[in-house]
Amino acid sequence: MEILRESTPLTDNDCFMIFSRKKSCFDFPLHTHKEMELNLVMQAAGASRVIGNHVGTISDLELVLVSGDTPHAWFTDRCQSHDILEITLQFSPDLIDGKFLNRNPMAALKQLFEEARRGVLFTEETAREVAPRIRELYEQGSAGGMKPVLDMLMILNTLSLTEERRLLSDPTFVQKTMKSHSARLETVFAYMNQHFNRQISLSEVASVVSMSDVSFSRFIKKVTGQSFVDTLTEIRLGHVARMLIDTDMTIAEIAFCCGFNNMANFNRIFKRRKGMPPHRFRTLFIPKKIYV
Numbered sequence: 001m002e003i004l005r006e007s008t009p010l011t012d013n014d015c016f017m018i019f020s021r022k023k024s025c026f027d028f029p030l031h032t033h034k035e036m037e038l039n040l041v042m043q044a045a046g047a048s049r050v051i052g053n054h055v056g057t058i059s060d061l062e063l064v065l066v067s068g069d070t071p072h073a074w075f076t077d078r079c080q081s082h083d084i085l086e087i088t089l090q091f092s093p094d095l096i097d098g099k100f101l102n103r104n105p106m107a108a109l110k111q112l113f114e115e116a117r118r119g120v121l122f123t124e125e126t127a128r129e130v131a132p133r134i135r136e137l138y139e140q141g142s143a144g145g146m147k148p149v150l151d152m153l154m155i156l157n158t159l160s161l162t163e164e165r166r167l168l169s170d171p172t173f174v175q176k177t178m179k180s181h182s183a184r185l186e187t188v189f190a191y192m193n194q195h196f197n198r199q200i201s202l203s204e205v206a207s208v209v210s211m212s213d214v215s216f217s218r219f220i221k222k223v224t225g226q227s228f229v230d231t232l233t234e235i236r237l238g239h240v241a242r243m244l245i246d247t248d249m250t251i252a253e254i255a256f257c258c259g260f261n262n263m264a265n266f267n268r269i270f271k272r273r274k275g276m277p278p279h280r281f282r283t284l285f286i287p288k289k290i291y292v
Contacts, residue, residue, distance in 0.1 A: 005226055006033040007238025008090060009245055015149045016091035018138045024082040026074045027275045033068040035090040036116055038155075040127065040134050042085040046078035051119030052169025063127035065159065067093070067116040070169060087134055089152065108160040119168035126162050130155055184209050188220070189235070196236050197259050202228045236260065237273055244282045251278045 206216035
């Protein structure tokens with residue numbers, strides 16, 4: 001099965017983003033991304049959960065924490081509900097500084113983050129306890145100050161202290177599939193994110209990390225699972241998604257600002273990668289974000 005590398009709208013200036021979707025089916029493919037994800041799913045009994053090499057059937061109430069680098073997705077399968085509610089909280093794994101995370105009071109949270117590489121399924125009792133707090137966090141919207149951030153951290157604290165939780169994917173699978181984010185790769189992504197709005201060649205980016213075209217092509221394929229062109233496209237689509245949410249610019253204006261010069265091609269790529277056309281994404285996939 002093909003695994004999509006998703007570029008989310010979350011930026012380095014965000015603490016987290018949270019979005020809610022009402023749907024009648026699950027239509028997003030198996031994917032990875034750099035952010036950690038807490039996913040609350042309600043009224044979707046019979047749907048399938050895929051985390052790494054784990055496959056399971058979910059109940060009417062589902063709460064899972066997963067590291068973004070672990071392939072994950074939910075599929076409609078035998079779900080008959082047309083009133084599925086999904087609330088997703090995404091945050092960068094480095095939101096909490098490594099030195100702080102290593103201090104004694106943070107031990108439980110540090111362990112939870114490590115377990116998230118395999119996917120952590122919480123009991124329905126825990127999900128029922130935490131669900132109202134997650135919904136309240138979403139409803140706060142773009143409230144200023146630190147309260148939303150503190151509320152988010154308290155939710156994670158509650159989950160870290162919950163002993164009854166199940167690890168989903170096999171640890172050997174995670175070890176084999178986790179990709180190292182080397183300094184070279186970070187340099188490549190930083191450059192592509194800085195220049196995504198213009199035409200960038202493979203040769204240009206290869207020169208940034210002092211690699212030949214052939215070596216760089218092999219490198220980017222190995223660490224991302226995608227070609228250079230596909231990786232750049234995912235980065236551009238991440239910026240497109242952010243602008244669809246954050247601005248009132250037309251879809252055509254956003255496409256051209258993000259390096260897409262052909263609207264027909266842009267619409268085709270967006271629909272294939274995101275599972276819906278850009279206008280539907282703008283109306284249905286509207287996260288509320290917190291900035292600090």
